[in-house]
Amino acid sequence: MSDPFLVVEDLTVKFPTEDGLVNAVTDLSYTVEQGKTLGIVGESGSGKSVSSMAVLGLHDMRTARITGSIKVGGQEVVGLGESKLRKLRGKEVAMIFQDALAALHPFYKVGSQLAEAYLVHHPKASKREARRKAIEMLDRVGIPQPDRRVDDFPHQFSGGMRQRAMIAMGLINDPKLLIADEPTTALDVTVQAQILDLLQDLQREFNS
């Protein structure tokens, strides 16, 4: 059997504040094998978001104090430089968040943002190819009339459609691991169920 894709060992994250050090995550260890799903549960403030963001190196190392080890496909992430992290983000590991409206830029068309994300890891692709990829991804996440919707701004999408667009952005570079930090909390129950079904379908599709 191959090694797990994600190996987190004794991860500790502390934030210095005016009231002293905040222990956000203490001695967390877990592994995720490729193609598998891991659900992390815990009360509010228990460190779910902070520990997930550490996997993408999203904490400012000048402030957050991170110790332990996070290996993504064998590559150590803790202490890794920003330019190397950028190569990892989106391509090896992508993350989707609770608030799609905050994750999408209000001034740019949804399609342009998707195309931009694609071009980060496909710098040789043409603008046309990137746009075609954006439409294809919108289609795959169930946006109706994707060739028309690609030119919409985020506020022209419904809440569920924005969440789908964010998932499309997360998956556009075919990452090996997708971290979903409560991506459905802001949605009503029926749309929540649709989004979870979608993630399950996509996992099957992308793993094959």
Ligand SMILES: Nc1ncnc2c1ncn2[C@@H]1O[C@H](COP(=O)(O)OP(=O)(O)OP(=O)(O)O)[C@@H](O)[C@H]1O
């Ligand atoms: N930048 C920061 N500076 C200081 N403390 C922080 C910072 N970010 C998070 N924390 C603290 O770290 C702890 C863990 O926060 P985190 O957001 O990971 O919780 P969570 O498990 O995701 O909670 P929720 O279920 O509410 O989303 C909390 O006590 C939080 O206040």
Ligand SMILES: [Mg+2]
């Ligand atoms: Mg959280």
